[in-house]
Amino acid sequence: MGVDKKDTPLHEQLEFDEEMELQGTTFMREVWYRFRRNKMAMAGAITIIFLILIACFAPWVAPHDPYRVDLNEQFIAPCAKYLLGTDMYGRDVLSRVIFGTRISLVIGLVPSIISMILGSVLGIISGYYGGRVDTAIMRVADMVMAFPSLLLAMAVMYTLGANLYNIFIALSIVGWAGTARVVRAQTLSIKEKEFVESARAIGVKNWIIMIRHIFPNCIAPLLVLLTLGIPEAIMSEASLSFLGVGAQPPTPSWGLMISNGKEYLLSAPWVAITPGFAILIIVMAFNFLGDGLRDALDPFMKQ
């Protein structure tokens, strides 16, 4: 990375730089190079792309209508017509799992993004200004984090009423505090860097310093936090739906499907196991992607 050309005279450096242009060593390219060599992370990324495609084209991929009730076809074991069998109302489990992908991805992404935006803004303000502002924001974050997150989400769901959109709100309220802490810690270290001091010496306004100089340097940990936050949100939604305060029937939510299928776990195990397996796959895929990104974005991991 150009360290070895410190001592060369200027005209030679210029030629050297033309070579560098051909090699092309920008930061993102390096990250991509390191990420690509991590097989688990690549598998996670490919799985997620695959799931996103399935979610987008669910009506074309699903063999049956996920909402069609046929009481003559209850609890059919996996066969040629119903690849993964049917549930207690005779609905096709495979089609319901496929449509459930949409819900899980949206539930995974939307609250994570909302809490990331909220957490970043509050975290940067908290870290940059310090003092009382910092104390106020961080004590609120502590309060949120003091509750077990599922319990808090359940309380919010009881208050707002059980439906899909309220899950967004509940999970965002629970999720911002962690992001705020990470961003605050990052801000505390970045604001002491000389480039921030230099921006202040130029007379750059505080909010521009926060947006232009501090936030871009927080993106790497945020990206990791996001990819690890998505599976958490998916699991929370499944838990809430399983407990009956999340998505309401007949929504094909995976958590709800497990909840409905648990009574028939011995007689018709496919009803509960299939969505459970789907959750396992999506959560593992996001976790591997997150771990891979963390390793790839960490400059100290460089070989």
Added chain:
Amino acid sequence: MANTQEKLLEVKGVKKYFPITGGIFQKVIGNVKAVDGVDMFIKRGETLGLVGESGCGKSTLGRVILRLLDATEGEINYGGKNILKLKKEQMREMRKKMQIIFQDPYASLNPRMTIGDIIGEPMDIFGLASGREKEEKVLELLHVVGLGTQHIRRYPHEFSGGQRQRIGIARALAVDPELIICDEPVSALDVSVRSQVLNLMQELQEKFSLTYLFISHDLSVVKHISDRVSVMYLGKVVEIAEKNELYDKPLHPYTRALLSAIPIPDPEVKRERIILEGDVPSPVNPPSGCHFHTRCKYAKPECSKVEPELKDVGGEHFVACHLY
């Protein structure tokens, strides 16, 4: 060289204390007296070297002058105006005239911004130029500091330490300042690159008629670049004089000890090496009277009681010591 006698910047009795808080209620239980009453001035067009050990407050003083840190007490006059009294907006205007070059070329450039954006930012802030005109100016600055056109879209990590320092210099020059505070600009560089950057800074000084406050702990570098040199010890200036005067006839016992520490690249030369006893006292609780009396072999009873004033002993040679 100083071509006029006009005082561009005058620092009067400036103090900067960092409070130490403790207990449940974060009460102030003490102060780190980083800068403890400094008087000095810089003439237009000259280079004033500022030397001292680590922790003597020289970098803090530089930051107080730019109001990156708020002074606890004192007055800083720039072109006759006390800048410590300026409001935020007025100070922003003032920043066009004063800039800073930092020590660590790896921490002083935002790793997520291109060189063009880094050098162009001051122009955006002051609305000096935009669009093509801005790019033109950035390129001009890159050439002035010895970098090329092709560097404008690169990121800092693609450059070496010396090149980064050149970028830092270009950024400081972008607002066309009068005074540049150089906070150990070459300390982090290899010796071979160091002289290149120093020579560049001297060229630029002549070209843009700049005034430098050159902060360093490297006495030979300071001797090379400065017109006058000021020596700091524990938050105070102990001696200021014209460069050759100071290096040939140091008066303050601390300056003498400091100068005797410069290595001479000749094994034949024998020289008296003054070794100071003990450590630098803590700036939280500096010694009474003259801050240096605890380590001074000429200390008189008076020294621990009365604080010596910085006085002119002739020919603009100022020294703060009871011996003179």
